[in-house]
Amino acid sequence: MTLKLCVAQLNFIVGDLEGNAQKIITAAQDAYADCARLLLTPELSICGYAAEDLYLRPAFIQACDDAVKKVAHALAGLKDMAVVVGHPTGGDSRTRSTAVQKRFNAASVLREGQVVATYAKRELPNYQVFDERRYFTPGDGVCVFEAGAEGQRLRVGLLICEDAWFEQPARLAKEAGAELLAVINASPFHVGKGYEREEMMCQRVQETGLPLVYAHLVGGQDEVVFEGHSFALNANGTLAGRAPSFKENSFVALVESTQGAIKIEATVEPVRTPEQDLWDALVLGVRDYVGKNGFPGALLGLSGGIDSALVLAIAVDALGADKVRAVMMPSPYTADISWLDAREMAQRMGVRYDEISIVPQFEAFKASLAADFAGRAEDTTEENIQARIRGTLLMALSNKFGSIVLTTGNKSEMATGYCTLYGDMAGGFAVIKDLAKTLVFKMAHWRNANDPYGTGASPIPERIITRPPSAELRPDQKDQDSLxxxxxxxxxxxxxxxxxxxxxxxxxxxxxxxxxxxxxxxxxxNEYKRRQSPVGIRVTHRSFGKDWRYPITNYFRA
The missing domain is CATH 1.10.10 (Arc Repressor Mutant, subunit A)
Structure with a gap:
């Protein structure tokens, strides 16, 4: 017996129920034409992951239920085709004094126009960026369904993401007769996570003796990125196949059963370096945030320093040079080499480049405040005024032309508050918010040695990487003076x-x-600053964002 299955590693948009449903329909029809008889879609594919408090809206849950029915109806003519669709379902059961949550993170098996089985996720993660217990009730059932042509069907045990990180759900599926485990997922990226998943799924395979197919989401959603990297494991734990990372893909696997022994065959993408994964995550995060939210392009302040240089390189790889604009805004303390390096980088990347001096505005601010500041020496107040002038200019350009402002602060600065509220923190998307400064340097070197998107080799002038970092808000300022x-x-x-x-x-x-x-x-x-910063791409296992929820008023010091 041979079963051809397809993993629809697709990029869905949260709340685009009609568009997501059509993507699933098209993927199923294409897979069927290619002789596949099982299609797996990622966790919560019908609504996108994660829809957050949309799950609390009864109208949203009803619309998701309707979208699942639409998919089932559209695929009614595909004989012997089983399609697994992830979706929320349920609602609130109300009594006089309380409301009992009955929503589930579910997946349904569709065949020939009917919903033949529905499974509710048993293990609900509530750590790091996950807060599924806010929205869903744990399931307590088991789902084993048949896939393939009549008379030669394979029994497939269905699990959803976190279920597969625990021993019991997989064991129960095997006890219910499963011959193959299908795990559908939406697990946010951080560096190294893809290979951690492979190792964990090897444990499930070794415990159950069952082969496993792991179907994963791809795409950017606000501050999280999903890298794809779907894969299949044979019953002995060896890798049978691996899909590409950070791109949509129809990952096809052949499952052959001979005398009770099951073997999976699929293409195997090579192991990637952490730097490759990190760069692609940043690029995909920018591309999807800008594209899915309808911005025509992006702009940023290009200072001649390494942070803005790295953000510019990422933005061009993500959007193309024609959709990126760089603005140099020199102050009285901007070094000549900063001008030169910024101009050279913009030229290498082929983006529109403008220079707007902030000297007149800075002098006007100081004149307006002179009476109130009389007798007081210049300090960080004047430094912050410069940063806020730049933020105002960038936001004005954004308002006028519609492009989103990409901020250029890194994780080291966000941690220590080495940034100006309403100044260099002003903008719509914080590209390198989760990259420590040392990682910024590392990725600048990596990008200069690689040209993954064909936008130009060595985009960052070497002097930008090697000169000591400085905010250039006072004479001879260096970051290491304060940190x-x-x-x-x-x-x-x-x-x-x-x-x-x-x-x-x-x-x-x-x-x-x-x-x-x-x-x-x-x-x-500096917690109060971070609370007011734009969302940014999460690439570590703990970022400043949904991972980090600390009180602003806080006396604990250990």
């Missing part, structure tokens, strides 16, 4: 913010007490 060396700062942020180590634990690991206390103090003091 510990970035290698030290980023290591402390990683331990304290990403991995919840205590101050004393970090000091015991060999870090200087003064550095640790300074960095952790800055992290706490």
């Amino acid at each position: 510990p060396p970035y290698e030290v700062l980023d290591a402390i942020v990683d331990r304290y913010m990403e991995n919840d180590q205590s101050i004393e634990t970090i000091i015991a690991a060999g870090f200087d007490r003064a550095d640790v206390e300074k960095v952790t103090r800055l992290i706490k003091l």
Whole structure:
């Protein structure tokens, strides 16, 4: 017996029920024409992941139910074709005094116009970016369905994402007669996550002795990215196939059953480096945020520094040079080499480049405030005025031409507050918000050595990478005047913010007490800034965003 199955590794849009349904219909029809008799779509494919508080709206759940019926009706003529569609279902059951949640993260099996089975996700993640217990009730059932032509069907056990990270759901599926595990997923990317999934699914295969197909979502949704990377494992745990990452794909696998032994054959994409994955995640995150939200393009302030240079390179790879605009806004403290490097980078990338001096506006602000500031020395107040003038100019250009402003702050700056509220934080999308400064340097070197999208090799002038970082808001300013060396700062942020180590634990690991206390103090003091920052792309296992929910008013200091 041979079953040809297809994983529809597709890029869905949250709330576009009609468009998502049509994508599933088209994928099923194409797969059927290619002789596939089982199509797997990702978790919550009908509505996109994650729809957040849309799940709380009864009208939304009803519309999702209607969309599933539409898909079933459209595929009624595909004989022996089974299609798995992820969707929310259920509602609230109300009594006089309470409302009992009855919504489920579900998947339905469609065959010849009918919903032949529906499965509710058993394990609901409630950590990192996940908060599914806010919306859904855990299921308690098992779903094993038949796939293939009459007389030679395979029994498939259906699991949804987190279910497969626990032993029991897979075991129950096997006990119910499953010969193959099908896992549909929408699991946000962070560096290394794709291969972690492969390792975890190997455990499920080894425990059950069943082969497994893992169907994963692709695309950007606000601050999270899904990388695809669907795959299949044989019953002995070996990799049978792997789909491309960060692109839509119809991942086809042949499942052959001979005398009770099942073998899967599929194409295998090569192992990718972390830098490849990270770059593609950033590019896809920008492309989908800009495209799905209807912006005609993007603009950013190009300072001649490494952060804005990296963001420009990402934006051009994501959108094309014709949709990206760079604006240099020199102040009295901008070094000549910053002008030269910014011009050279814009020329290398082929983008529109403009220079708007902020000197007149800066002098006007100082004149307006002179009486009130009389007798007081210049300090960060004047530095912030410069940053806020730039933010105002960029937002004015955005308002006039419709392009979104991409901010250029990195994770090290977001952690310590080395950024200006309503200044360089002003904008619509924070591209490198989750990249520590040391990783910014690493990715700049990587992009100069690689040209993954054919937009030009070595886009970042070497001097931008090698010169000491500076905000250039006062004479001879360097980042390291105010902060510990970035290698030290980023290591402390990683331990304290990403991995919840205590101050004393970090000091015991060999870090200087003064550095640790300074960095952790800055992290706490600047929560109010981060709350007002734009959303940005999550690429680590803990970002400043949905992963990080700390009180602004907070006296805890350990």
